[in-house]
Amino acid sequence: MHLTVTHLAAFAGVMALGTMSPGPDFAIVLRHAVASGRRAGFATAVGIATGILGWVLLAAVGVAALVAASPVAYLSMKLAGAAYLVVVGLRTLWTAIAARRRDLPPDTHADLARLAAAFDVPRHRRRRLPWLSLLAWDRRHWSAFRAGLLTNVFNPKVAVFFLALLPQFLPEHPTPGDTLVLATVSFAVTAGWFTTVTLVVGAMKRLLDRRAVRRGLDTLMGSALLTLGLRLAIDN
Numbered sequence: 675m676h677l678t679v680t681h682l683a684a685f686a687g688v689m690a691l692g693t694m695s696p697g698p699d700f701a702i703v704l705r706h707a708v709a710s711g712r713r714a715g716f717a718t719a720v721g722i723a724t725g726i727l728g729w730v731l732l733a734a735v736g737v738a739a740l741v742a743a744s745p746v747a748y749l750s751m752k753l754a755g756a757a758y759l760v761v762v763g764l765r766t767l768w769t770a771i772a773a774r775r776r777d778l779p780p781d782t783h784a785d786l787a788r789l790a791a792a793f794d795v796p797r798h799r800r801r802r803l804p805w806l807s808l809l810a811w812d813r814r815h816w817s818a819f820r821a822g823l824l825t826n827v828f829n830p831k832v833a834v835f836f837l838a839l840l841p842q843f844l845p846e847h848p849t850p851g852d853t854l855v856l857a858t859v860s861f862a863v864t865a866g867w868f869t870t871v872t873l874v875v876g877a878m879k880r881l882l883d884r885r886a887v888r889r890g891l892d893t894l895m896g897s898a899l900l901t902l903g904l905r906l907a908i909d910n
Contacts, residue, residue: 677845685839720819724822
């Protein structure tokens with residue numbers, strides 16, 4: 675069997691359905707797109723897609739199977755991912771609570787201002803980092819990228835998903851090119867979907883800039899991330 679356009683279309687369809695299912699990835703993209711704008715949302719989407727790309731390659735060479743088969747590795751990764759989601763959820767909830775108390779929009783809260791300053795690239799250093807200028811990303815955007823990447827990488831369910839999915843589409847004796855094609859399709863589908871989510875959020879900017887709406891969304895997203903983290907920790 676060889677990879678055909680039909681196989682690739684079917685694989686892309688399954689990937690799209692899996693990617694569009696609500697979960698930690700969706701929540702983390704929504705959080706960054708709402709809090710920091712489109713560019714941060716795009717960076718988060720690329721981070722998630724990079725994690726997906728890595729999982730496809732690891733599943734193809736058997737590393738993902740080792741993770742899924744090892745109770746210690748699986749549990750460690752699951753708890754790390756759960757802890758990360760819980761921390762992000764609590765920080766988001768704290769932002770909403772602090773903003774409500776001070777009657778300030780979340781992005782002007784002192785904690786976030788300090789974080790923004792810590793993650794920003796000083797002007798005098800930007801000339802030394804031409805690749806950052808080319809991408810127009812500063813430290814905040816790389817932070818969003820890292821958040822998307824970690825949220826995906828620390829979710830062992832993604833490994834199990836690809837262990838079940840890839841054998842149905844890879845040839846009996848796959849070549850590195852076959853694996854790379856499926857990995858590229860996975861990256862494109864994932865990045866495309868979450869880019870669409872970011873664009874929708876950006877189109878609603880006027881509504882989302884309202885203080886009450888922003889506080890409500892922070893509360894909702896923080897609760898969702900916290901719930902997803904706890905669910906990941908206790909789910910068998």
